[in-house]
Amino acid sequence: MKNLLYIGNKLSGHGFSVTSIETLGPLLESEGYDLVYASSKKNKMARLLDMLSATVRLRNMANFVLIDTYSTSNFWYAFLVSQLARILGVKYITMLRGGDLPKRLANHPRLCALIFNPAYKNVAPSGYLLDHFQKQGFRNMAYIPNTIEIDNYPFKKRVIEQPKLLWVRAFAAIYNPFMAVEVFKVIKEQFSEATLCMVGPDKDGSLEKTKKLASAYGLDIKFTGKLSKADWIRLSEDYDLFLNTTHFDNTPISVIEAMALGLPVVSTNVGGIPFLLENNKTALLIEDGNTEAMAEAIKAIVKDKNTADSLAQNARLKAESFDWQQVKLFWNEILREQ
The missing domain is CATH 3.40.50.2000 (Glycogen Phosphorylase B;)
Incomplete structure (x- = not known):
């Protein structure tokens, strides 16, 4: 059995839309993976601290840290968690969720290199993002589309x-x-x-x-x-x-x-x-x-x-x-x- 830490905004309980962490996560569980989630904290700072804390706490248990990676303010959750995982020697997989990530790549190439180059895989749910990332020289890419039942x-x-x-x-x-x-x-x-x-x-x-x-x-x-x-x-x-x-x-x-x-x-x-x-x-x-x-x-x-x-x-x-x-x-x- 693989143990996974899933980092994302699990906020539907606070009135927000259901996101991938609440759809993909249970589907992975149905395949026999053991998942821990972070975070459902509504406050942004509390959510970040919960994500970082979970990464430290589960560093010896998690085979992978899965990180929902958006293009605007939530990008910073992914950046900080990825750098902590890298320091701790935990493999992480970024899941590219933000439609405006190509702009982030263009405007902050060094910052993006820090998060995406050391990743075990960068998972693109669309040919659009796969194409942009490959053109920027990232080779550790995988295409896995969003899913429904x-x-x-x-x-x-x-x-x-x-x-x-x-x-x-x-x-x-x-x-x-x-x-x-x-x-x-x-x-x-x-x-x-x-x-x-x-x-x-x-x-x-x-x-x-x-x-x-x-x-x-x-x-x-x-x-x-x-x-x-x-x-x-x-x-x-x-x-x-x-x-x-x-x-x-x-x-x-x-x-x-x-x-x-x-x-x-x-x-x-x-x-x-x-x-x-x-x-x-x-x-x-x-x-x-x-x-x-x-x-x-x-x-x-x-x-x-x-x-x-x-x-x-x-x-x-x-x-x-x-x-x-x-x-x-x-x-x-x-x-x-x-």
Whole structure:
């Protein structure tokens, strides 16, 4: 049995979105790995101290330290834990979660070399990040995509007449929830019975700003707040198009889940998205921030039943490649190769 220390933000108990530590971790446990997690502390400093403490405490037990590595402020958790693990002689694996990590590589090359060069492996969940890291000269790379359990996502064939739009993400400026409101405003001009539901917790005050924008336009938008995975999957049955409006992205699980459920996807073509989605095959992709183009893409799907069906079917096939039964083979190859 392999013993693993998983470092990440395990904060769903405090009202935040479920992240990889709470999805991948249990899946690894189901494969027979013994995991310890850090951290579920809400306070950032307490969380950092818990992560560092766990690394010291488990230095002689853990075969690997798995580190969720983001691109903004949470990058520093990964940096400090990785340096401590290196000093203690514990093998660590960075899991590249931040869609803006290429910018971090460009702006802080020496800092990035300190964390990524000594890593046992740097695991990229997208071809986008794999490509950027390899171009920067990192050779200890592995591609392992984000994963879902496909049996939990029943495919539904949808008949779209009045577009029922679904948006699922944390409310944060980098995910541009305001664009969904702007797009919905345009759609309502042609489809009077169109609806929009926005699912997710607030991260940086964007939820209230989004609600104010909707109110200013006189739009009736459903805001559910944070929902459990099971609840939003049930909710998805009442909607027929999925919007992804983000400015930056890697390989978002919410988009993969929408693909699995049979929701045609319209997304901004940013970051790792073009490595995940193929325009006119598994989704319709538009330029970042182009409200009119996103609205036109939605209208095209509503107008052409064959387009909607083709996008949904192709996306489902793509989503099946992210099933845990396939992805676990990549993880086992790394974690059991010692």
